[in-house]
Amino acid sequence: MKRENGAPIGVFDSGVGGLTVAREIMRQIPNEKIIYFGDTARVPYGSKSKETVTRFSRQIVRFLQSFQVKTIVVACNTASAYALDELEKETDIPIIGVVKPGAKTAVQVTRNGKIGVIATEATIGSRIYSKYIQELNENVTIYGKACPLFVPLVEEGLWQDPVTDEIAKRYLTELIDIDIDTLILGCTHYPLIRSTLGRIMGEKVTLVNPAYETARELRELLDKKGILNEEPPELGDNQYQFYVSDGAEKFKQFANSIIKYGILSTKTVNIEQY
Amino acid sequence: MKRENGAPIGVFDSGVGGLTVAREIMRQIPNEKIIYFGDTARVPYGSKSKETVTRFSRQIVRFLQSFQVKTIVVACNTASAYALDELEKETDIPIIGVVKPGAKTAVQVTRNGKIGVIATEATIGSRIYSKYIQELNENVTIYGKACPLFVPLVEEGLWQDPVTDEIAKRYLTELIDIDIDTLILGCTHYPLIRSTLGRIMGEKVTLVNPAYETARELRELLDKKGILNEEPPELGDNQYQFYVSDGAEKFKQFANSIIKYGILSTKTVNIEQY
Numbered sequence: 001m002k003r004e005n006g007a008p009i010g011v012f013d014s015g016v017g018g019l020t021v022a023r024e025i026m027r028q029i030p031n032e033k034i035i036y037f038g039d040t041a042r043v044p045y046g047s048k049s050k051e052t053v054t055r056f057s058r059q060i061v062r063f064l065q066s067f068q069v070k071t072i073v074v075a076c077n078t079a080s081a082y083a084l085d086e087l088e089k090e091t092d093i094p095i096i097g098v099v100k101p102g103a104k105t106a107v108q109v110t111r112n113g114k115i116g117v118i119a120t121e122a123t124i125g126s127r128i129y130s131k132y133i134q135e136l137n138e139n140v141t142i143y144g145k146a147c148p149l150f151v152p153l154v155e156e157g158l159w160q161d162p163v164t165d166e167i168a169k170r171y172l173t174e175l176i177d178i179d180i181d182t183l184i185l186g187c188t189h190y191p192l193i194r195s196t197l198g199r200i201m202g203e204k205v206t207l208v209n210p211a212y213e214t215a216r217e218l219r220e221l222l223d224k225k226g227i228l229n230e231e232p233p234e235l236g237d238n239q240y241q242f243y244v245s246d247g248a249e250k251f252k253q254f255a256n257s258i259i260k261y262g263i264l265s266t267k268t269v270n271i272e273q274y
Numbered sequence: 275m276k277r278e279n280g281a282p283i284g285v286f287d288s289g290v291g292g293l294t295v296a297r298e299i300m301r302q303i304p305n306e307k308i309i310y311f312g313d314t315a316r317v318p319y320g321s322k323s324k325e326t327v328t329r330f331s332r333q334i335v336r337f338l339q340s341f342q343v344k345t346i347v348v349a350c351n352t353a354s355a356y357a358l359d360e361l362e363k364e365t366d367i368p369i370i371g372v373v374k375p376g377a378k379t380a381v382q383v384t385r386n387g388k389i390g391v392i393a394t395e396a397t398i399g400s401r402i403y404s405k406y407i408q409e410l411n412e413n414v415t416i417y418g419k420a421c422p423l424f425v426p427l428v429e430e431g432l433w434q435d436p437v438t439d440e441i442a443k444r445y446l447t448e449l450i451d452i453d454i455d456t457l458i459l460g461c462t463h464y465p466l467i468r469s470t471l472g473r474i475m476g477e478k479v480t481l482v483n484p485a486y487e488t489a490r491e492l493r494e495l496l497d498k499k500g501i502l503n504e505e506p507p508e509l510g511d512n513q514y515q516f517y518v519s520d521g522a523e524k525f526k527q528f529a530n531s532i533i534k535y536g537i538l539s540t541k542t543v544n545i546e547q548y
Contacts, residue, residue, distance in 0.1 A: 041326045042316045047429075052315045052520040055544075152426035166437055246326040270329075272546045
């Protein structure tokens with residue numbers, strides 16, 4: 001086995017949302033080691049500018065590279081939308097985002113050619129999902145809707161709550177009226193309120209969670225490059241390591257409600273130094 | 275007139291909330307120049323740790339000092355709660371926060387000795403209002419309640435909205451049951467939903483907005499030190515200058531809905547460099 005195969009995968013997000021992607025990677029390629037970074041000191045990204053999100057993302061990539069990661073997953077739609085192109089140019093290891101995999105799945109799934117995307121203001125404003133989807137199939141129409149209150153509602157734990165229902169109805173009404181048949185959950189927080197979203201959209205609408213397809217593409221990429229980790233990590237090896245820029249203890253509690261593997265090690269780093 | 279009298283006052287907040295304090299300073303001491311900084315790249319502060327908020331605040335103080343400000347107002351309850359003591363030790367100009375003035379007013383106002391404080395998780399967790407109030411009058415009891423969803427609701431413009439009503443009722447019920455007669459709006463965003471809060475609390479409860487008292491204390495401080503600006507700035511002089519760490523245009527729009535003076539100049543700076 002080449003040394004690189006045993007190297008970890010870097011995964012980052014503005015905070016806890018990317019854990020829904022990390023969880024999917026753990027499920028689909030359980031032999032891999034993961035270094036997760038959540039930028040909890042500067043969360044959220046979704047209301048911030050391209051320049052700022054790109055600067056933050058660059059610092060995180062430098063941090064992850066200090067672990068000799070073999071690849072990096074940008075497990076944040078906003079950072080994928082704003083920073084992925086720049087990061088790919090500047091970095092010599094493969095980097096994948098969550099937007100392209102989500103777009104691909106949606107195009108495969110839609111029957112009537114009307115796809116809705118819900119995401120942060122930044123992701124919707126970037127029109128990145130439209131760009132990728134149009135490249136795949138120009139006959140598909142994309143309807144984007146920014147849902148800025150979903151992230152704070154999820155972070156407050158109101159996953160099943162009349163207030164979340166009310167806000168979701170406001171955001172989704174126009175997508176229902178347009179008669180979309182596919183809805184991309186274009187922010188890594190949104191899978192946590194999937195049942196609310198599914199109930200409001202109705203059973204004719206397929207919800208696409210880019211996390212699943214992202215983990216599948218990651219697996220393919222590692223396989224193609226011959227750097228899949230074929231063997232499970234040794235016992236006592238710290239397979240999943242978590243780093244945050246603030247509030248390690250709070251992160252750990254939230255993370256343990258999402259990931260069933262148990263978040264053992266969470267450390268705080270000053271990301272501005274990278 | 276000494277040169278220092280004409281020097282500007284530095285005012286900072288995690289974002290736009292501190293504008294409610296800046297507005298009050300403009301009203302009460304209209305001859306003063308203001309340099310306002312909103313940390314929009316790293317907003318919000320209210321869910322972050324003492325260490326992180328202090329580090330961010332230090333950078334902002336260094337930035338403001340580059341303008342030779344004669345005093346600094348920490349127009350953010352979280353930063354006042356977590357960082358003011360440190361900042362005072364490290365800085366050779368006077369620095370005032372919003373917590374002490376708010377505490378003082380509440381003690382003067384209460385008749386039944388039961389004061390409620392609503393604020394971010396950080397401010398409530400710090401127990402700073404309790405500390406100051408107990409120092410002023412140990413017979414007063416303080417009831418703190420963190421209201422983490424108010425900031426995103428205000429930032430989304432839902433100042434008058436059934437959802438804000440519903441969330442406010444949940445947060446405030448226990449304070450109503452305890453029969454407080456005074457409620458401190460312990461976050462600079464909250465005055466923007468004052469009418470909702472007042473309606474729910476009922477007319478027997480006095481709402482205390484620390485911004486008013488902070489501006490009054492600032493005026494006293496400048497007067498005592500002999501550095502009040504006695505003359506209005508000259509025409510063409512840029513009396514109010516606004517700086518943010520991200521999204522100058524978006525900030526300007528929001529700011530113009532709060533401050534009637536017109537936000538002419540808003541510039542973006544990379545605060546991490548300070």
